[in-house]
Amino acid sequence: MPNKYLLLFLFISALLTGCFENDTLTEPQIVTDGETLDLRLFEYTDLDLYTYFNDSLVTNTLSTFTLGHHQDNYRGTINASPYLQFGITSSTQVEDEAKLDSTVLVLFYETYHYDTLPGFDVNVYELLEKLEVDDDDNIYSYQSFDYNATPIGTQAMRVVPHRDSLTITLSQDFSQMLFEQGKGKNSIFKSTDDLEEVFKGLVLQTLDNSPLVSFTESSYIGFYYRIPSDLDEGNKILKLSVENGSGKFTHLDIDRNSQFYTSPETYQNIPIDESDGVIMADQIMGASIRMELPNIHELLEIADDYFITSASLRLPLKPNTYDRYFNTPITTVNVWIVDKKNLFLYNLGSATLTSWDEQFQEKTFYEIPIKGFIDYKLAQDIHNEDALWISVPSSTGITTSGLMLSSISDEQKIKIDITFLPLN
Template structure:
């Protein structure tokens, strides 16, 4: 008799016994001292092994966001973030600037959408002109573009709240030079290509002694250079207020990270896609830098083979309690379990990464990845992988190697540190006696 047949037979037996015992005074089936349950419930904590892997080629191109700032973390080391962006001239609007126009002021507008530390909210921003053009190709976080000594803008911005637009004055020498070229219809503004050759783009950074990192939103609706100038009125007076916008975000932009892990347990982590054992014995995850923790579930396969007819009731993954982060830094609110293999590379399905899927989803899908949610009280990430383990026991879908990774490997800069023994996979199962 197969397993389904056994379950049906036991169900019929239990129903009959329930009806029979309903007339007795000793209580329901399963609670009397003489009753023997045909099902035994158990729990198994599955052993795992782990290591740290440095991923290669983390794309940072045209994400609509860029990172700037400086991080100095005792666990993962130093990070200096710079954002590079082309400027869109919007040359079709230049015909409206007359030869008599007079420049009044120039403002740089920028929106902030991310804070590494939640309390250091004053951005000491500096914006410089690039000395070489940004190539229209895929850029990764280890790339950079040469920066000139010409400072375009600088100033302190106090971020009251994220997703708000803030403005600072542009350097007037740079602003006047650019405005005169636009007003006089110089060859530098004859086309977007000519403009980029003369003004390759901007580099966004913070002062070197700044101690926080920020995410700037690059889109033409909120990130731009506004030229405010006065035009001649019909009576000949120069008093008609006008504007011209040079926008950011529609053209190529990316961010680069300079990483220095010297003096940390990750100092020897230099080769990509290779398993590494940190000297601290801890496990690390760092968004942006491409550091993930690899987990091997080979013991789950051994356990499943020993219990071929076990019924998986529920299975849970937990990571924590994690190590205390730097003051003011909030760990990522979510983590993912991305599938990998012996080559230690993430496995793609189109634009998505293959991952363990949410309960009830297709095990080989990629659109509903399992999310491990962070609990601040217990400092632990928790998620249910019942469907995955159920498919595993049924030998429908078995994979033993995966990465613990942030939900966006290039969308934030946070990190997670934990002890390898604090990754736990518990399987609650039942067996027919």
């Protein structure tokens, strides 16, 4: 090495020795190639990490509705109960001589989550008030509306994957009452408005451990009836569909007490050291991740003489909290910059799962480019409290895919890998 490069090497080494005394900064690797000097700094670990739980999941705008009761060691307990209004598929006046045979609720599967083997009872209740939206046309998952506590249908069920639906027989007395009001000139089956004057809808519940099952808007109530004098073969059917109704939403009762979270508060930043070293992102639990850089001055000192060419945040998934069947990890996350109140400032895009290792569960992780966030923080006042935010993307239905993230070992830990180049 020529003397001038040796002196430059020693000078930069001495300079960086003073900059990297903090345990969160590793010693830099120095690579020389001719007249090019390349400095690399790895593993910035001075991070403050939090889980934030939000109760405000809007569920009336989703294309599906969800039923089920699930409990596990990682999330806690989830109880999903749909509230459904029904509408007329076509204007109908039932013949006066018509005789009702049976009435069924047909629920078409969209998808299901967790173990489908256990059987479970489904209770069906009559909704007693119309579903009211707020000024933004939203109904949130924590809301509920009045319903009759006496079931009008109860049935033992099991999800059978090769079938396309669940079918529940409704009470004959309740069904007959509605059916009779569908006769004559004042038939409640003339329009959805006429129907909802008498019949507000249904509420479904299960208290047994079961999968979480999402159903489509094509689900319907079917009235099977016949005309005694009619020579045509077979029964007639009158359908009231969810799709033609005025609204629907899924109510969620969630107990977040689990192996990692004990009595977690919503709308609070929960530090990682209060959740057994885990942070969480999950749609159904309302969980997102906040990351702060408490000692940004460490990077500021380096930035006076060096240029950050790349920065990536590594987030390993905690072993034994995921698999491809019952606890599938979310494959894409959204990345934001938020202020101290967790209000969105800037969108930094999305990131996909970088590595998948289901067999040994040692190298499943996200590697999220965050140079834009580092540059943003370096350009702010040293006391700026803006942070990085990681959340699950919105979807057309309720999804149970999520992330349990934690450091695993010295090799697989939560960190930021940063690459520096000298300015001169």
